[in-house]
Amino acid sequence: MPSDPHPDEPDEARSWSGDFDPLADHDERQVLFAALDSFRCVALFSVSSRYIADPNRQYRRTAHLNTTHRRRQAFYALPSAHWQMLAEPPFSILDNFSRVDDAIDVNAEIADAILTTGLASFGLPATPDPADPDQSWHGTANSSEVNKAHSTLRQFYRDWSAEGKPERDVCYAPVLQDLRDEFGERTSSSEEIKVLVPGAGLGRLVFEICNAGFAAEGNEISYHQLLASSWILNHTTGAQQHTLHPFALHFSNLLSRDQQLQTVRIPDTHPGTAMMQAQGNFGRMSMSAADFTVLYSSPSNEGMFDAVATVFFIDTAPNLIRYIEAIRHCLKPDGVWINVGPLLWHFEDGSNASSHGGSRETESHDQGIGEPGNVELTEADVFCLVERMGFAIEKRQPADDRPWCGYIQDPNSMLQPLYRPSHWIARKKKNP
Amino acid sequence: MPSDPHPDEPDEARSWSGDFDPLADHDERQVLFAALDSFRCVALFSVSSRYIADPNRQYRRTAHLNTTHRRRQAFYALPSAHWQMLAEPPFSILDNFSRVDDAIDVNAEIADAILTTGLASFGLPATPDPADPDQSWHGTANSSEVNKAHSTLRQFYRDWSAEGKPERDVCYAPVLQDLRDEFGERTSSSEEIKVLVPGAGLGRLVFEICNAGFAAEGNEISYHQLLASSWILNHTTGAQQHTLHPFALHFSNLLSRDQQLQTVRIPDTHPGTAMMQAQGNFGRMSMSAADFTVLYSSPSNEGMFDAVATVFFIDTAPNLIRYIEAIRHCLKPDGVWINVGPLLWHFEDGSNASSHGGSRETESHDQGIGEPGNVELTEADVFCLVERMGFAIEKRQPADDRPWCGYIQDPNSMLQPLYRPSHWIARKKKNP
Known part of the structure; x- marks a missing residue:
C-alpha cells in the first residue's frame, strides 16, 4: 500500500494482502x-x-x-x-x-x-x-457501482449491528461451533489453526473467528466490500459510533413510518477494543483482495489451511468444480470445509462477471470468475460432487431441521424473504 | 360477446360483463x-x-x-x-x-x-x-406480455391446485369465515347477499364465495387473468384434468431435481361439478372486465353490494383514496369491506400503468389506473384513511398474530419469500 495512515495499529488487521x-x-x-x-x-x-x-x-x-x-x-x-x-x-x-x-x-x-x-x-x-x-x-x-455502494452500506446491518445478530446467529454461529468442535477451545499457547473465509464481505465472520482464537484469512473480490471492511475493522474508534438507516429506501410492506426510519448503531462491537481485550488470544487476521479460485489454486497456498468456512458463498460460483478444486488445494490433508448457505446461483440471470462484486476485466479475464461457462446445481448435486472430488461429508443438517434467516431483513416487514441455508461439513480425504 | 361456444352452460358462469x-x-x-x-x-x-x-x-x-x-x-x-x-x-x-x-x-x-x-x-x-x-x-x-402469460400459468398453482391450498387457507379462508360471521350460513331460501371481489385473478375466491351460497362478482382488469379464469371456471371438464409444472423454470435453491420438475394437477376442484352438486345453493357468479375504480364509481353500481372482499389487491392502487371512494360508493350502508393482503405497492418501481395487468392505453387513460400521481402508504396510514373516509374498522388482526404465506411458493425451496398479510374488516358508516 502506498501509505499507512495508522502506523501504530497492529499489522494483522491492516493487511490487504501481501504483494497486491x-x-x-x-x-x-x-x-x-x-x-x-x-x-x-x-x-x-x-x-x-x-x-x-x-x-x-x-x-x-x-x-x-x-x-x-x-x-x-x-x-x-x-x-x-x-x-x-x-x-x-x-x-x-x-x-x-x-x-x-x-x-x-x-x-x-x-x-x-x-x-x-x-x-x-x-x-x-x-x-x-x-x-x-x-x-x-x-x-x-456508473449507476451499478453506486447501487453496490448503497447495498454495501445496508450490509452493515447484517454484519455489524446488534439488530443483525439473529441473522448472524443462523449463519456464523454454526461455523464457530464447528471450529471449536473440531479444534477445541483456543488459548494463547495453542498451536495456530488457520481458517480461510472466502467471500469475507464486511469481515464479521473473520473477526469472530479471530476473536475465538483462530487465525483467519478473509478473501474478497469486491473493492466495495474490501473498502468497507477495512474501514469498520481498522478505522472505527468505538462501539455504536455510527448511525445507519438500513431500511430508509423501503416504502412497501410497512406497518408504520418508524419502521422505515429505524436506526441501528454500528459497530455493535468495536473490533479494536475486542482485539485489545483478548490480548494474546485474538488470532492473526488478514484479508486478501483477489479472485478466490486464482489465488487459492496457486502453489503458494497449497495445503495452507486447517479449515475453510464458506458462508453464503458457494452459489457465487459459475463453475462450482473450480471452487471445490481450490478449496481442496489450499486445505491441509484431513482439513475441514464448513459450509452454510443457500444455492441462489448469482449468475443465473446474467453473465458470469456482471453479478459479482468485482465485475473486473483483468488481463486474466479467462481465469477465475471470468472463465466461460456456468451450471446451476441442486444440493444433491453439490453433495455428490464434493464427495467425488476428494471429500467425505461428515455432517449435513436435514432439510426439515434448518433454521430460517433473513438477509438484511427488516423483521417487521409484511414481506420476509427467508432462507433455510444448507449447513454441512466435509473433510478432505488424504487419498481421494 | 360475438359468439357463445357453450350455449347450454349456466349464464352466471359465462358472463364477461353486461355490456362490455x-x-x-x-x-x-x-x-x-x-x-x-x-x-x-x-x-x-x-x-x-x-x-x-x-x-x-x-x-x-x-x-x-x-x-x-x-x-x-x-x-x-x-x-x-x-x-x-x-x-x-x-x-x-x-x-x-x-x-x-x-x-x-x-x-x-x-x-x-x-x-x-x-x-x-x-x-x-x-x-x-x-x-x-x-x-x-x-x-x-411483446416479451412483457409473454412473461405475463407464463406467470398467469404459474398462478394456477396458487388458485386451482391441491398443493396451493396452504396459500389459499391463509388468504381466502378468513374472507369466507368473515362472510359467514356477518351474514350467517346461506341456504337456497336465503336472501341473496352480493359480494364484490376486485382483482379476482383466476377466480378461486369468487368460486369459493359462490360455493358458500353468496352471489359473487369478480372484477379484473387483466385480459391474461380474464382469459385464464374463464377457461378454468367454464371450460374444464373435470377435476385433476391438466398437468402443470409450476416451478420448471426455477434453477436455484433446489434440494433436488424432483423439486424443479414437480407437477400439480388442476383444477383440484372442478367448478362445473361443484356447481351441479350445490344445486340451488351455488350463488350467482359473474365477472366484469374493467378498471375497478371507473366501473364501481359509476351510478349504476351505487349501493349494490353487501360486501367487498379485497385480497392482495389494495396495493395495486396508485392512489388508494380512489379505491376507498369506489368501495364506499358501491357498498350498501352498513356493508362490510374485508381485506387480506400486504402493502407491496405495485407501481413503486415504475409508472402507474406498467406494473398492472391491463397496461392498457385506453381513451380514458386519465381515469382509473391511468390517473396521474401515486403514493405509498403504511398500514397505519391505511387504517387512518379508511376511517376518515366513512368506515369504522371493526376488526384488525394484530401484527404478531398473523399467519405466514407464500405466493406461488415452492414449499421446499431454500428461499421462501413469505408474507404476513394484514387482515381487517371495515364497515361503511351510514353517516360519515
Missing part, C-alpha cells in the same frame, strides 16, 4: 477507482462531505435524491385535495420524504468515512488532477 | 389481441399446438426455448472434462434440460387450451387474415 497493489495494473486500478467514486457519489448526499467539487451543490443534491424526488413529483400529481389531506398529520407524507432525505444524509456520512480511509490507504487525493490518469478517480462510477 | 365488448374499441382490442397472442407464443412450445403458422417450426421452438437453450450453451462452455462428468448420472444435467423442455411443453398445453376458448369466446380465427385489422391478432404480444 491494484494501482500497478491499469484495469485493476479502474475497478478500484470506480468503487471509490461510487462511495463519493453516495457521500455527495452528505451535508458535511468534503468531496464535492461541483459548484452547483443543490443541483447535485437534488439529482441524487432521485428516491424522494420522483416520489414528491408523483405525490403532487395526485388530485390536490388528496395530496393536501395526505400532507397533513397523521399521514405527513411530505414530512416523511424530508425525514427519508435526512436518513440518506446520515447513511452518506458512513460512505464519506469509508472513502476517506480508502483514499488514505491508497495514497490518492480527495480532489485529483483530472489530467493525471494515475489519480483521476472522479466520475468513474 | 372489447372488440368495439380499437385500443382495447389491441390489448386483448396482445394477451391472446402471448398465450399463443407460450403455446408454440406445445407439440400439439394448432396455432403455429410459422413454417420453420424447429427454429421457432428453439428460439422460444431460451430458458434451456442459453443454459445448454453455458454448460458446453465449461471445460470439457467438467461438463462431461456433469452430463453423466447422477448429475445428468443435459437430461435435466430435456426434462425441463418437456415440462415447458406440458405447461404450453394449458396456454393452448386457454387460447382456444378465448378465441372462441371472441369469435376470432386461429389463423387470422393479416390484412384485416379486426382480426389480425398474431404477432401483437
Whole structure:
C-alpha cells in the first residue's frame, strides 16, 4: 500500500494482502477507482462531505435524491385535495420524504468515512488532477457501482449491528461451533489453526473467528466490500459510533413510518477494543483482495489451511468444480470445509462477471470468475460432487431441521424473504 | 360477446360483463389481441399446438426455448472434462434440460387450451387474415406480455391446485369465515347477499364465495387473468384434468431435481361439478372486465353490494383514496369491506400503468389506473384513511398474530419469500 495512515495499529488487521497493489495494473486500478467514486457519489448526499467539487451543490443534491424526488413529483400529481389531506398529520407524507432525505444524509456520512480511509490507504487525493490518469478517480462510477455502494452500506446491518445478530446467529454461529468442535477451545499457547473465509464481505465472520482464537484469512473480490471492511475493522474508534438507516429506501410492506426510519448503531462491537481485550488470544487476521479460485489454486497456498468456512458463498460460483478444486488445494490433508448457505446461483440471470462484486476485466479475464461457462446445481448435486472430488461429508443438517434467516431483513416487514441455508461439513480425504 | 361456444352452460358462469365488448374499441382490442397472442407464443412450445403458422417450426421452438437453450450453451462452455462428468448420472444435467423442455411443453398445453376458448369466446380465427385489422391478432404480444402469460400459468398453482391450498387457507379462508360471521350460513331460501371481489385473478375466491351460497362478482382488469379464469371456471371438464409444472423454470435453491420438475394437477376442484352438486345453493357468479375504480364509481353500481372482499389487491392502487371512494360508493350502508393482503405497492418501481395487468392505453387513460400521481402508504396510514373516509374498522388482526404465506411458493425451496398479510374488516358508516 502506498501509505499507512495508522502506523501504530497492529499489522494483522491492516493487511490487504501481501504483494497486491491494484494501482500497478491499469484495469485493476479502474475497478478500484470506480468503487471509490461510487462511495463519493453516495457521500455527495452528505451535508458535511468534503468531496464535492461541483459548484452547483443543490443541483447535485437534488439529482441524487432521485428516491424522494420522483416520489414528491408523483405525490403532487395526485388530485390536490388528496395530496393536501395526505400532507397533513397523521399521514405527513411530505414530512416523511424530508425525514427519508435526512436518513440518506446520515447513511452518506458512513460512505464519506469509508472513502476517506480508502483514499488514505491508497495514497490518492480527495480532489485529483483530472489530467493525471494515475489519480483521476472522479466520475468513474456508473449507476451499478453506486447501487453496490448503497447495498454495501445496508450490509452493515447484517454484519455489524446488534439488530443483525439473529441473522448472524443462523449463519456464523454454526461455523464457530464447528471450529471449536473440531479444534477445541483456543488459548494463547495453542498451536495456530488457520481458517480461510472466502467471500469475507464486511469481515464479521473473520473477526469472530479471530476473536475465538483462530487465525483467519478473509478473501474478497469486491473493492466495495474490501473498502468497507477495512474501514469498520481498522478505522472505527468505538462501539455504536455510527448511525445507519438500513431500511430508509423501503416504502412497501410497512406497518408504520418508524419502521422505515429505524436506526441501528454500528459497530455493535468495536473490533479494536475486542482485539485489545483478548490480548494474546485474538488470532492473526488478514484479508486478501483477489479472485478466490486464482489465488487459492496457486502453489503458494497449497495445503495452507486447517479449515475453510464458506458462508453464503458457494452459489457465487459459475463453475462450482473450480471452487471445490481450490478449496481442496489450499486445505491441509484431513482439513475441514464448513459450509452454510443457500444455492441462489448469482449468475443465473446474467453473465458470469456482471453479478459479482468485482465485475473486473483483468488481463486474466479467462481465469477465475471470468472463465466461460456456468451450471446451476441442486444440493444433491453439490453433495455428490464434493464427495467425488476428494471429500467425505461428515455432517449435513436435514432439510426439515434448518433454521430460517433473513438477509438484511427488516423483521417487521409484511414481506420476509427467508432462507433455510444448507449447513454441512466435509473433510478432505488424504487419498481421494 | 360475438359468439357463445357453450350455449347450454349456466349464464352466471359465462358472463364477461353486461355490456362490455372489447372488440368495439380499437385500443382495447389491441390489448386483448396482445394477451391472446402471448398465450399463443407460450403455446408454440406445445407439440400439439394448432396455432403455429410459422413454417420453420424447429427454429421457432428453439428460439422460444431460451430458458434451456442459453443454459445448454453455458454448460458446453465449461471445460470439457467438467461438463462431461456433469452430463453423466447422477448429475445428468443435459437430461435435466430435456426434462425441463418437456415440462415447458406440458405447461404450453394449458396456454393452448386457454387460447382456444378465448378465441372462441371472441369469435376470432386461429389463423387470422393479416390484412384485416379486426382480426389480425398474431404477432401483437411483446416479451412483457409473454412473461405475463407464463406467470398467469404459474398462478394456477396458487388458485386451482391441491398443493396451493396452504396459500389459499391463509388468504381466502378468513374472507369466507368473515362472510359467514356477518351474514350467517346461506341456504337456497336465503336472501341473496352480493359480494364484490376486485382483482379476482383466476377466480378461486369468487368460486369459493359462490360455493358458500353468496352471489359473487369478480372484477379484473387483466385480459391474461380474464382469459385464464374463464377457461378454468367454464371450460374444464373435470377435476385433476391438466398437468402443470409450476416451478420448471426455477434453477436455484433446489434440494433436488424432483423439486424443479414437480407437477400439480388442476383444477383440484372442478367448478362445473361443484356447481351441479350445490344445486340451488351455488350463488350467482359473474365477472366484469374493467378498471375497478371507473366501473364501481359509476351510478349504476351505487349501493349494490353487501360486501367487498379485497385480497392482495389494495396495493395495486396508485392512489388508494380512489379505491376507498369506489368501495364506499358501491357498498350498501352498513356493508362490510374485508381485506387480506400486504402493502407491496405495485407501481413503486415504475409508472402507474406498467406494473398492472391491463397496461392498457385506453381513451380514458386519465381515469382509473391511468390517473396521474401515486403514493405509498403504511398500514397505519391505511387504517387512518379508511376511517376518515366513512368506515369504522371493526376488526384488525394484530401484527404478531398473523399467519405466514407464500405466493406461488415452492414449499421446499431454500428461499421462501413469505408474507404476513394484514387482515381487517371495515364497515361503511351510514353517516360519515
